[in-house]
Amino acid sequence: MDSDQENSSSGPSGSLLESLGAELVSILAPVSACMLFVVLLVRALVVNSSQLQAPAIALVIYAEDPSDSTSEKLGGALLNALVFVAFVTAATFLLVGLFYLRCTKCLRLYVSFSIFNVLVYLGAALGVLFVQTYSLPVDVITFSVVIFNFGVVGVLVAFPVMPVPIIFTQGYLVLIGMLTAFWFTFLPEWTTWFLLVAMALYDIAAVLLPGGPLNMLLELASKREEELPALVYESRPVVRPGQQGSQSRRWRRRVVVAASPSTSAETAPSRTSLFARIFGYRVVSPYQTVSMEAPQQAEILQAPEEEAVETSPGEAGDGAGAPGNRDRDPAEEAIPLMSRHVDHRMETLSAFMANEERAAGAIHDELRELNNDGSEGGELGRIESVTEGGIKLGLGDFIFYSVLVGRAAMFDLMTVWACYLAIVAGLGATLALLAVWRRALPALPISISLGVVFYFLTRLVLEPYVLQLDTRLVFF
Amino acid sequence: MTVASGVGYTLIALGPGFSLFFLSIVSKPLLILTLLASTLVWLASLVALAIVWRGFLPLGSSDWICLPLLASSVALQEFLRVHFWRTFKKVESSLNGVAVRISKPPLRPSEKIEIAIALGFGHGLAHSIMFCLSLLTPAFGPGTFYLRSCPQMPFFLVISLISLGFLLIHTFSMVIFFKGYEDHNSGLRFFVPAMHAVASSLTLVNLVQNGCVIGTPLVMLCAALTLFVCGKSLWQKGD
Numbered sequence: 001m002d003s004d005q006e007n008s009s010s011g012p013s014g015s016l017l018e019s020l021g022a023e024l025v026s027i028l029a030p031v032s033a034c035m036l037f038v039v040l041l042v043r044a045l046v047v048n049s050s051q052l053q054a055p056a057i058a059l060v061i062y063a064e065d066p067s068d069s070t071s072e073k074l075g076g077a078l079l080n081a082l083v084f085v086a087f088v089t090a091a092t093f094l095l096v097g098l099f100y101l102r103c104t105k106c107l108r109l110y111v112s113f114s115i116f117n118v119l120v121y122l123g124a125a126l127g128v129l130f131v132q133t134y135s136l137p138v139d140v141i142t143f144s145v146v147i148f149n150f151g152v153v154g155v156l157v158a159f160p161v162m163p164v165p166i167i168f169t170q171g172y173l174v175l176i177g178m179l180t181a182f183w184f185t186f187l188p189e190w191t192t193w194f195l196l197v198a199m200a201l202y203d204i205a206a207v208l209l210p211g212g213p214l215n216m217l218l219e220l221a222s223k224r225e226e227e228l229p230a231l232v233y234e235s236r237p238v239v240r241p242g243q244q245g246s247q248s249r250r251w252r253r254r255v256v257v258a259a260s261p262s263t264s265a266e267t268a269p270s271r272t273s274l275f276a277r278i279f280g281y282r283v284v285s286p287y288q289t290v291s292m293e294a295p296q297q298a299e300i301l302q303a304p305e306e307e308a309v310e311t312s313p314g315e316a317g318d319g320a321g322a323p324g325n326r327d328r329d330p331a332e333e334a335i336p337l338m339s340r341h342v343d344h345r346m347e348t349l350s351a352f353m354a355n356e357e358r359a360a361g362a363i364h365d366e367l368r369e370l371n372n373d374g375s376e377g378g379e380l381g382r383i384e385s386v387t388e389g390g391i392k393l394g395l396g397d398f399i400f401y402s403v404l405v406g407r408a409a410m411f412d413l414m415t416v417w418a419c420y421l422a423i424v425a426g427l428g429a430t431l432a433l434l435a436v437w438r439r440a441l442p443a444l445p446i447s448i449s450l451g452v453v454f455y456f457l458t459r460l461v462l463e464p465y466v467l468q469l470d471t472r473l474v475f476f
Numbered sequence: 477m478t479v480a481s482g483v484g485y486t487l488i489a490l491g492p493g494f495s496l497f498f499l500s501i502v503s504k505p506l507l508i509l510t511l512l513a514s515t516l517v518w519l520a521s522l523v524a525l526a527i528v529w530r531g532f533l534p535l536g537s538s539d540w541i542c543l544p545l546l547a548s549s550v551a552l553q554e555f556l557r558v559h560f561w562r563t564f565k566k567v568e569s570s571l572n573g574v575a576v577r578i579s580k581p582p583l584r585p586s587e588k589i590e591i592a593i594a595l596g597f598g599h600g601l602a603h604s605i606m607f608c609l610s611l612l613t614p615a616f617g618p619g620t621f622y623l624r625s626c627p628q629m630p631f632f633l634v635i636s637l638i639s640l641g642f643l644l645i646h647t648f649s650m651v652i653f654f655k656g657y658e659d660h661n662s663g664l665r666f667f668v669p670a671m672h673a674v675a676s677s678l679t680l681v682n683l684v685q686n687g688c689v690i691g692t693p694l695v696m697l698c699a700a701l702t703l704f705v706c707g708k709s710l711w712q713k714g715d
Contacts, residue, residue, distance in 0.1 A: 016575045017587050021505035028508075043613075413610035417602075418523075421516045428509075457523050464533045465526035466606055473626065473682035473691065474542050475607055475638050476549045476672075 024431060026235040027391045028424060030174050031401060035423075037178045038402040039409040039416055042185060045129050077190035081198035088202065092213040099220055099228070111231065112155045115176060120151035122179040166236050173233045177395050181402030185410070192407050196448050199400055203442035218440055231395040391431065397443040404451045411459060414466065418458040422450035481632075482616030488636040489608045493643050496597060500590060507594040514560070514598025521556055522606065525549050539683050546676045553599075554669040557650070560595060561657050588658075589651060589710070596650030600643035608639035626688035634688050638679065641695040645675055648706040655709045664709055671702055 098107055124147045131138055154176070157168045187195065206212035221228050401423050408415040426447025434441050469475065487494075501507045525548065532541055572582040583591075612632055614621065621631040649668045656664030675698040681691035 015504075015587060016571060016580045016583060017504040017506045017590065019505075019578065019580060020571070020574065021509045025505035025508050028512075413613060414606055417605045417610075418519060421512065421519055424512055425516050428512075454519075454523075457527075461526040461530050462523050462606075465522075465529060466610075468533050469542070469545070470607055470611060470635065471623070472539065472542065473623070473634060473638070473679060473688055474546065474676075475603075475642055475679045475695075476546050476553070476676040 023235070023391055024428065027233075027393055027431075028427070030170060030233060030235070031393070031398060031423075031427065032420070034174045034177045034181070034398050034402050035405045035420060037174075038181050038185065038406040041126070041178070041182050042406045042409045045126075045133055073188075073190050077188070077194045080187075080191045081194035084195055085198045085202045088199070089206070089213065092206065092217075096213050096217050096220070099217060104226075115231070116151045116155045118176050118179055119154040119172075120147055122183055123147055123150060123175075126179060126182060170233065170235075173231060173395055174398070176231070177233075177398035177402060181399045181406060184399065184403045185406035189407070192403065193452060196400060196404055197452065200442075200445040200448040203444040207440055207442040214440075232392050233395060233398065234392045393443060397447075400444060401447060401451075404448065404455070408451075408455050412463065414463055415455050415458045418454040418462070419451045422454040423447040426450045478618065479616050481620070482612060485612050485615050485632045485636045486609065488633070489604050489612075489639045489643070492640065493597065493601060493604065493647075496593070496647070501594055501597070504590070507590060510591055510594040511598045511601070514595040515602040517556065517560075518553075518599045518602040519606070521552055522549075522602075525552060542680060542683065546680065547673075550669070550673050550676050554672060557653055557668070560650070561654060564591065564595075564654070588654070592651045592654040593647060596647035597643075599650065600646035603646060604639045604643050607642075608635045611635060623688075625685050626682070628686070628689055629692075634682075634692055637692050638695050641692075641699040642675065644699040645671065645702050648702050652702070652706050652709055655706075659709075661709075664705070667705060671698060674698060 095107070124143075127143065127147065130136065131143075154172045156162065157164050157172050185192070206214040207218075209215060217228065404423065405416055405419050408419040426449070427443065429446050430441055430443055501511060528548070529545055532545075568583060568588070575582045612635075615632045622629075623631050623634075626634060649671060652664050653668045656662065656668070675695055678694045678698065679691055681687045681694070
């Protein structure tokens, strides 16, 4: 049949449909998975929601009571949201302070502690809920051993202290997001909506305003060329199995012409030559400096850009001696690369390249912190586009998207689908803006605003419309 | 009645859709994005319609309002379909430009058909979720539900079947429509809105007592006809 022939002939050279948009889909997949889990959990476990405890920190001011009047509820919800945002701001400033004072160990300890807390405390609470709802026969000792193991592995993996397969890190990050989001959906309804909107506004302020904590954190990190201790989901570049040799995908580098070749060329060779000695490749560093007149701005939706010049190992050693040629015309080289079995090297490559990027002052990172009950923490964040790695999305975005969709799930599947589409559309729009503006962008505002709008539209307008037609069995 | 029947109804409505998705669409990221975009557009059009008609709801006993409701909905969707085609042409040229840049072949005819399938499937998927799946949630619990006007089949079965029919109609209408424009075959181009209108009108038969026994098979017949026309138009390409 037609398509079979096409598939066989499209083998080595690939097809447009398969290569475009891979990055976007690779970040959409975990976001969708997180949302899906939360929706399933909410539908499966919310039998009697009055017994469930929402995170107390969000209810410090006002705990909603069904018998209160509407204005009281709205006012209380608004206060709750504002207090929550205040907590988050304070925590983020604290984080900025710690980072400034270079208490890296302190930060890493804190992040690990918060991961452990989320996984063990929230995970155990969820487990207990499962056991209660479905009357599963589980004893305390097994349960606690399992949960403890779960937590410890999570700490080791989600914020990797040792090299682990990327799938574990990604999986655990999604799980952490899911657990936090699940418990956050049990906030009272109005509080949830106000909280989401408030966090979206805070996100804009924190990232885009010069005095915002995340902005400051970003600048500190890029100035110091350090990696932020944060929970950030990173999707890896897509390497397709079975593509070998020079016929395989060509990776284009997004190259910015060196504005100051002297300074950057000095730093570049040492890293690249070290790298080259390890891997036998000689890598052209991605850019020397970021300059806005970048010649080849690949679209964000293109295949991830990474370029390695394959040379004989002998040449690798004298990488330090010849920075000039390498740096000056990498632009047009599209070098074949990467087969599946070098996946592990790919990861290290990407991590290394990520550090390289930071050296060039190219990456902006944002960080936001979430304190639940004062003891757990998730790292919220935003979107960053890495030219050679995958797209990075902070865990906080996962959490708030999932909270929105989980809250929609408490009403109906229609609202879930509408909010999911709205969030995905917002994410796509944000990524497109990222490609245009090339600076760190908050991932929450567009998605959350679209999501909220769609939720209320669907609930108030669409649902009666569809139901009226449906119950009369009239379709179109 | 129970999870088994809930899953069963879901599979009736979405089984072919799932197959289509997992065989053709899931391995191609661009198609997944196309799918999501087209679902979003369909949803937006539905919301627009709902805003317009909100004042007339709930319908109560005046069933005749369904007719203008249907007519306006079908008209809007067909109108949007033309815009889909125009957007596709514009996007196609930029996609081909990108293809040259990343050393991939430009869009082949089969790939254009795949894009059309993804677009149509987006419509069908949105339709299924809105009209069928969201109502199937009670089917996962104990008991079932019969409409007074349709005591022969459980309500869930009827909506699953009709929604299956419409999924197929939406998906393959888009292919026929695009083919009609590509080959400048106005017969195919007019077939699509006509079929959509006919299928929707046939569901009006369900308003009558015991109408669903006639209405549902007729909708399936429309779906089969659409599939046949689609296959025939593709076959003529000379493969």
